[in-house]
Amino acid sequence: MISLKNKKLEISLHFLIWLVLFFLPVAFSIGSDSDWKDLFRHFWLQLIFMAVVFYVNYLFLIKYFFEEKKLWFFAVNLVLILLLIYFKNEISECIEPRRPRPGGKRPPTALFYFMDTLIYMIPVAFSIAINAGKKIQKANEMKIEADNIKLQSELQHLKYQLQPHFFFNSLNNIYSMVDFAPDKAKQSIHSLSKLMRHLLYKTDVERISLSEEVEFLNKYIDLMSLRLTENTKVYTNFPKQIPDLKIAPLLFISIVENAFKHGISATEHSDIHFKMEILEDEIHFTASNSNFPKTDTDKSGSGIGVENLRKRLHLLYPEKHEFHSCLNNGMYIAEVKLKTS
The missing domain is CATH 3.30.565.10 (Histidine kinase-like ATPase, C-terminal domain)
Structure with missing residues (x-):
């Protein structure tokens, strides 16, 4: 019952955080010329793919990080992030093709991939931090439970020691x-x-x-x-x-x-x-x-x-x-x- 309650609280907290993140671009764009298409292309699309990276790690890949398979963990994340960046660019192009820059020169594509990769590593880091915090909390709870079991065992031992001692003294008195x-x-x-x-x-x-x-x-x-x-x-x-x-x-x-x-x-x-x-x-x-x-x-x-x-x-x-x-x-x-x- 307690774990189910905690699970509902966790889901509610996640929903609230993502709701705020998706609402912020709307709040900052009030009074500007941005339309819903611009918001989706420049902000929401990025947030959607960041959410994908976060939950793929949070729910599935993170176990490999803590099982000492860190190289495999980061390799899979790199492939995932590069694929998402590619799809994001393709979707953005479909919504609004990039206009040619004056002079015809554009920054190298590798630079865009590098910057987006750094951005997508943020949810990876958050998933690691949250799961590490959970593991620490669980370890502390297990330690507290073990200490309680030890305490109860010691108290029970002391009680069992006290009662024969009391009985012995009483019998000695009667004798x-x-x-x-x-x-x-x-x-x-x-x-x-x-x-x-x-x-x-x-x-x-x-x-x-x-x-x-x-x-x-x-x-x-x-x-x-x-x-x-x-x-x-x-x-x-x-x-x-x-x-x-x-x-x-x-x-x-x-x-x-x-x-x-x-x-x-x-x-x-x-x-x-x-x-x-x-x-x-x-x-x-x-x-x-x-x-x-x-x-x-x-x-x-x-x-x-x-x-x-x-x-x-x-x-x-x-x-x-x-x-x-x-x-x-x-x-x-x-x-x-x-x-x-």
């Missing part, structure tokens, strides 16, 4: 409750099934509503809070009224996971804070937690999720995001800022 809190473990499995349903059916899209994403975060925070002791306090500050904004799914879950992985101690008091602010077309999400770094042997703190987040933000929101993390007074702070427009 730790099986012995000392079996009831909580059962409740956690039920909560995890709801989260996995969200992952299966809600995230296979480019954009998801912000309200659904916040609901998913709340459910995950509730799931992770089941195994916490009184030493750990979790605070959430999400907007009560969430505007109808669309974002890429699973953008903030990696920060939330990271906060629970590094913000909990079995013996020391710890705090975990989650905050979301919506400022016109910007979303600010902040997670801060007490910092208890994992040891090298603890693979739950491998950092896959945060690195995954950095890559997805770079691909999905180029020049429309900020991601900062720092350690401040014993609290690890991670902040994401998104522009949704």
Whole structure:
């Protein structure tokens, strides 16, 4: 449908250009003694043969130019142009025979052929330029399409990487409750099934509503809070009224996971804070937690999720995001800022 529309536009543009070219001699001859015969002989006949040269090249011969058969291309064009010049001169003679010049001398015929050949090379050059422009445009479109395919493949890979990572962390959390809190473990499995349903059916899209994403975060925070002791306090500050904004799914879950992985101690008091602010077309999400770094042997703190987040933000929101993390007074702070427009 799009190519058909472009084709109609191209035909209309060609028609308009040739209409203007054929009308210009009429406009310039207004007020002069020229009649229709003079216009045809001196201008329109030339334009007709120039159009023939242009479209023979534009539609047929140009492919040989781009197939590295340039010598053949120019040889055929030279024969075509010489034949057209001959027919043009013959038609002009039939319409109005040339009058003898004073003194009986006329410029050599070769000079007329040479000048007309230069004139007829103009449409040849235009056909080359237009087709070259088309090829460049097509190459750019193919590159953009290839880049989009690569982008989608990379995003899909990151999503597939994120989901097993999320599932692994959740199962690890449930496993730790099986012995000392079996009831909580059962409740956690039920909560995890709801989260996995969200992952299966809600995230296979480019954009998801912000309200659904916040609901998913709340459910995950509730799931992770089941195994916490009184030493750990979790605070959430999400907007009560969430505007109808669309974002890429699973953008903030990696920060939330990271906060629970590094913000909990079995013996020391710890705090975990989650905050979301919506400022016109910007979303600010902040997670801060007490910092208890994992040891090298603890693979739950491998950092896959945060690195995954950095890559997805770079691909999905180029020049429309900020991601900062720092350690401040014993609290690890991670902040994401998104522009949704």
